Amino acid sequence: MTRAGRDDDPDRLYTLTGGRSRPASDEFDLVTLVVTECEPTPGMQSEHAAILRICRTPTAVVELSADLGLPVGITKILLSDLLAAGRITARHPRYAPPRTPGGVRFADPETLEKVLVGLRDL
């Protein structure tokens, strides 16, 4: 049997998430910004504590994933736990509503203008 992916250490990932392989919902986007609401406590799982330290300033899910050295999906599971416990808050990306039901979602003109101004000022 060929082994799926290039998972170096599946046991560690299994332990981290209690066997879950995917988040309960799509509540976190790659660029959802996570903010710590309380300091780490003694005995807390080390990855949870690391997230709380890193997110003292807003930090995107994908940056956390890179910092923790964990796949995005595993990071989201850890974040779900912290969100459910009220230890973090999440600032979700804002998009314009879909043009057509189920269609592609476009950013609103105000956001695009903001992006353009920001880029020109670089």
Place this chain on the structure above:
Amino acid sequence: MDSATSDPPATPERAPLARTTDNGLKIVIVGGFGVGKTTMVQSVSDIRPLNTEETMTLAGRGIDDRSAVPGKTATTVAFDFGRISLDERTVLYLFGAPGQERFWFLWDRLFSGSLGAIVLVDHRRLADSWYAIDRLEHHGTPFIVARNDFGGPPYTRAEVRDALDLDPHVPLVDCDARARESSKGVLIALVEHLQRLATGTAATAPTAPETAT
């Protein structure tokens, strides 16, 4: 990825985002191996590009997806990214995404909700971009094409458009992904294209300036 098994760091070394930042945006840079995606991210990013990975299961995906990676039920894709703080509330993330066919089903989920995409092409290997352009069109994701300057035989813009079978309204710009101003120009060209699409004036795109230098 080796870093997947390293210990979590205490705190990252890069500059933090402003505390007021509350809206993350995404732009995806798609292209074949070695075309300069990470170079472009690096030239405009506020931070040294970071790398992470995602594992995707193929359960419940279509036959086409499964045939792309026969015998596997999960696969892992690694990608680079950087960021640009646009103002006190808005941060733009730039993702370098592998454009090869076998990665595309991952792309759909990972980068959904992007403002748009930049297809970075090397004119010596234009065929590497066909699949990415086809998928972007299929999904209705707005994009522009940026030709990274690799020297070599000077194809005209019309020849490149023809080789890529580009719709007339899709902008094609030239760039040097190593140069900050040039990469910035590509991003601006994309956002201007998005504005034209939003206001229904995209048909005017080909008359816009086509260099990003």
